[in-house]
Every structure is written in structure tokens, then in C-alpha cells.
Amino acid sequence: MSHKVMHICLSRGWGGLEMYPSRIIPELKRQGWEPHGLALADSRVAASLEEAGVSPLVVSTPSRALLAVARILAYLKSHDIRVLHCHKSGDLRLGALLATLRPGLRLFYTDHMGVTRPKKDPYHRWAYGRVTRLFAISDATRQRNLAAFPLPAARIRRLYLGIDPAAYAPRLSREACEALRRELGTPEGAVAIGLPGRFTPGKGQAVWIEALSRLAESRPDLCWHGVLIGGLTAGEGSNEAYVAALRERVAALGLESRLTFTGFRRDLPRLFEALDVVCVPSRNEAFGLTVIEAMAAGKAVVGADSGAIPELIDAGTGRLAAPEAPAAWAEAMAELIVDADLRRRLGESARRRIRRDFTLAAHVTALTEEYGG
Incomplete structure (x- = not known):
């Protein structure tokens, strides 16, 4: 044919x-x-x-x-x-x-x-x-x-x-990775926690921001920095009113110094190298492409316990949290922030799963x- x-x-x-x-x-x-x-x-x-x-x-x-x-x-x-x-x-x-x-x-x-x-x-x-x-x-x-x-x-x-797992293999030198972390606003020694995705209510950025606020209040001893990755305009697929509301909430919670809006980025595989934890709090994801991209990059992922995401993540490759429960997200992130060895083990298992199944x-x-x- x-x-x-x-x-x-x-x-x-x-x-x-x-x-x-x-x-x-x-x-x-x-x-x-x-x-x-x-x-x-x-x-x-x-x-x-x-x-x-x-x-x-x-x-x-x-x-x-x-x-x-x-x-x-x-x-x-x-x-x-x-x-x-x-x-x-x-x-x-x-x-x-x-x-x-x-x-x-x-x-x-x-x-x-x-x-x-x-x-x-x-x-x-x-x-x-x-x-x-x-x-x-x-x-x-x-x-x-x-x-x-x-x-x-x-x-x-x-x-x-x-996805092509090779695209997510580490490529940056230590110096280049540290420079990228600085560009993302991450202080030296902080755990970088990223959330990539379009800015729409269904993607869960609002719940995640509330979770970061709870994390800051309940565990002031932890050093972390949040990174929101995604276009900020309608032309880039995002809800501009929602973006404005998120910025206002970040300011109201006093998180401006602990959270970076990157805007649209074409270098997501490299950004993953600069992150330590990736969060995907989408309420009802039909699949979860961002999840498998982060897994291919060897990152510990926290995903929403809804839609298709539980098909991709299990206890050996990441963590799940209820999509509307900021306290659960704060708890899952805290577990990963304090345990670098756990992050490494989950990331390695996640990378193997992608090469096998996705x-x-x-x-x-x-x-x-x-x-x-």
C-alpha cells in the first residue's frame, strides 16, 4: 500500500x-x-x-x-x-x-x-x-x-x-546547570520544584501555590524555590486572566521571592535538568505528557491522583496527591525536599519505566x- x-x-x-x-x-x-x-x-x-x-x-x-x-x-x-x-x-x-x-x-x-x-x-x-x-x-x-x-x-x-527519551538525557555541564538554576531564581542549596504546563484552571497551578504557602508555614526550615513554566499570554495558549489572578495570589501569600514565572520556554528538557522535583497537579489529565517527560529526565514527580496520571506513576516512580488538596501536595513535596536519595531512586526508576513503556x-x-x- x-x-x-x-x-x-x-x-x-x-x-x-x-x-x-x-x-x-x-x-x-x-x-x-x-x-x-x-x-x-x-x-x-x-x-x-x-x-x-x-x-x-x-x-x-x-x-x-x-x-x-x-x-x-x-x-x-x-x-x-x-x-x-x-x-x-x-x-x-x-x-x-x-x-x-x-x-x-x-x-x-x-x-x-x-x-x-x-x-x-x-x-x-x-x-x-x-x-x-x-x-x-x-x-x-x-x-x-x-x-x-x-x-x-x-x-x-x-x-x-x-517520547524520545534521548532528548531528556542530561547534557548540561555542572556550571551550565547552576547558571540555569540562577536564571530560574533558585538560591544556592535550594530544592527547585517546577510545574510546567499551560496556565488554565484545570492544570492546578492555584492549588499548587496554596500548597507552597502551607509548606512555607508548616516547614520554615526547608529551603526550596518554586518554578512555574509556561506561556503567559493567550497567544501562547494560556488564560491571561488566570495568570493575573495567580500573580495576585502569590503576592498576597508573600511568595514573590520564592516563586518564578518563567514564561514560555522552548528548552523544557534542559529546564528539567535544573529542577529537583516536578509537579503535575492537573485535575483530569487525559494522559499526562509532562509527567512522562519529567520521568524521562529522571526526576521525582508528584502527580494528581486523578485522570490518567495514576496509570503513569506508582509508589516506585513518584508520588500522587489529591488534585484539590493543598495539604496533601505540601506533604508530598516536603517528603521529597528532605530526602535527596529518595528523589534519586524515584527518578532512576521513572527513567527506566519510560524506556520500557513510553x-x-x-x-x-x-x-x-x-x-x-
């Missing part, structure tokens, strides 16, 4: 869903597939595809994509593309229409978000009826998918996301086996 696939992502946002196509493109190419893309003109998705070496077909809006269906079909035919992969539920309208007009197209959909409401009305029965395979990115999301989508269980497959190569191998039927 033709080893070609078009990834469709008609979004102007910028999060894990939008990053996914460009993230897997190098591995798709390495495994002998020719990737193509369909994106919105002047979007971050389109730019990321270009950076990955793919010149995407572009449309101005999702509705314009439906009007451009003849042009898209002609593109698929001229490039002999027989596999489509959608990443937003709204894009399935286009994917299903293309599969209807060109029988023989194989249509795949990844539910990156974790559906929360039933989709079994006539429209969704038609659209999902054209899907060859739906990928759930965790057991937690697969259970939701089974309840929500008009598909038999055999057509819904759990396929964990993966590599990008294994993810793409499973994906292309499905593409090929």
Missing part, C-alpha cells in the same frame, strides 16, 4: 493536541512513512509542520475546509494518500466527508482531550461510523470513549503517547501498523 498519511488539525490553539502531528513526524519518516498535513493558514500548527519538514495544505477556517473538499480530494489523489488522521472532534466532519466521497480512505481519530458527554446522535453516528480506528491515549479516556462514542469496543484502542518509536510503530491495516 501507499505509505502516506495526512494529519488534519484545524486549530489555532497551541497545546499537546496541536503539537502532536509535528512531534511524531520525524519518527514517521524514520519508519518509512511520508507525512502530509492540513492546517489553518498562519496557525501555530501550520508553522510547526513546516519546521518538521512538511509543507501543509492550508485553509483559512474550518468551514472553508468543507468548501474546499474538492481541492483536498484532488490533493489526496495526486499524492496517492489513503490514510487520514484527525486530532480534533470538529475536524471529523471533514474527515468523514472525505472518507464518504472517496471510499477506501482509512480514517483515524485520536481523542486527545477525553470526551465528557455522549455523542450518539445521528450526526455523530454518521461521522464516527466512518472511523477505522479511534485511539484513546489512556485507559481512563478509553473508558469514557466506550461510554460516549457510537463505536464497538474493538474499534477503540488504547494507545499511550510516547517511547515515541514504539508509539509510532503501533500507529503505522494500524495505518497499514
Whole structure:
């Protein structure tokens, strides 16, 4: 068969869903597939595809994509593309229409978000009826998918996301790492505790800040510094009003000298080198890509005991805390702050787990086996 696939992502946002196509493109190419893309003109998705070496077909809006269906079909035919992969539920309208007009197209959909409401009305029965395979990115999301989508269980497959562990291997010299820690505002001898992620209420930054306040009050003997990593503007995918509220709360709690907002960073693997503990307090994570990235970097991780995160972390690789319980987060962080040997053991076990279960190569191998039927 033709080893070609078009990834469709008609979004102007910028999060894990939008990053996914460009993230897997190098591995798709390495495994002998020719990737193509369909994106919105002047979007971050389109730019990321270009950076990955793919010149995407572009449309101005999702509705314009439906009007451009003849042009898209002609593109698929001229490039002999027989596999489509959608990443937003709204894009399935286009994917299903293309599969209807060109029988023989194989249509795949990844539910990156974790559906929360039933989709079994006539429209969704038609659209999902054209899907060859739906990928759930965790057991937690697969259970939701089974309840929500008009598909038999055999057509819904759990396929964990993966990363390239080599990208998270230590590279910085001691001097460079110390310089980066200073840049992040971490005092000498302090334990650096980081929280990477988009600034939205569901990511749990507010609970984490309350936990740091409790930690400061209950254990004034501990030396630590908090690092919030993520874009601070709407253009970077964050909720600006939420960012402002967080800054106000930090000031009210007197934590300004103990907490750094880094802004958007492209060097997350290197930032992990400068951190000692990574926290992911997301309330209902569909997977937890940040969790496995931190684990690959050999860091002790505290994750929320909700959503898919408990599938990634156990007592041998990290700690879990209730997502709405600042006291539990303060306790988990205190345990790791005082015990450097525990942090090291958890980090080493976490790194081994990633190499065993969550590599990008294994993810793409499973994906292309499905593409090929």
C-alpha cells in the first residue's frame, strides 16, 4: 500500500493536541512513512509542520475546509494518500466527508482531550461510523470513549503517547546547570520544584501555590524555590486572566521571592535538568505528557491522583496527591525536599519505566501498523 498519511488539525490553539502531528513526524519518516498535513493558514500548527519538514495544505477556517473538499480530494489523489488522521472532534466532519466521497480512505481519530458527554446522535453516528480506528491515549479516556462514542469496543484502542527519551538525557555541564538554576531564581542549596504546563484552571497551578504557602508555614526550615513554566499570554495558549489572578495570589501569600514565572520556554528538557522535583497537579489529565517527560529526565514527580496520571506513576516512580488538596501536595513535596536519595531512586526508576513503556518509536510503530491495516 501507499505509505502516506495526512494529519488534519484545524486549530489555532497551541497545546499537546496541536503539537502532536509535528512531534511524531520525524519518527514517521524514520519508519518509512511520508507525512502530509492540513492546517489553518498562519496557525501555530501550520508553522510547526513546516519546521518538521512538511509543507501543509492550508485553509483559512474550518468551514472553508468543507468548501474546499474538492481541492483536498484532488490533493489526496495526486499524492496517492489513503490514510487520514484527525486530532480534533470538529475536524471529523471533514474527515468523514472525505472518507464518504472517496471510499477506501482509512480514517483515524485520536481523542486527545477525553470526551465528557455522549455523542450518539445521528450526526455523530454518521461521522464516527466512518472511523477505522479511534485511539484513546489512556485507559481512563478509553473508558469514557466506550461510554460516549457510537463505536464497538474493538474499534477503540488504547494507545499511550510516547517520547524520545534521548532528548531528556542530561547534557548540561555542572556550571551550565547552576547558571540555569540562577536564571530560574533558585538560591544556592535550594530544592527547585517546577510545574510546567499551560496556565488554565484545570492544570492546578492555584492549588499548587496554596500548597507552597502551607509548606512555607508548616516547614520554615526547608529551603526550596518554586518554578512555574509556561506561556503567559493567550497567544501562547494560556488564560491571561488566570495568570493575573495567580500573580495576585502569590503576592498576597508573600511568595514573590520564592516563586518564578518563567514564561514560555522552548528548552523544557534542559529546564528539567535544573529542577529537583516536578509537579503535575492537573485535575483530569487525559494522559499526562509532562509527567512522562519529567520521568524521562529522571526526576521525582508528584502527580494528581486523578485522570490518567495514576496509570503513569506508582509508589516506585513518584508520588500522587489529591488534585484539590493543598495539604496533601505540601506533604508530598516536603517528603521529597528532605530526602535527596529518595528523589534519586524515584527518578532512576521513572527513567527506566519510560524506556520500557513510553517511547515515541514504539508509539509510532503501533500507529503505522494500524495505518497499514
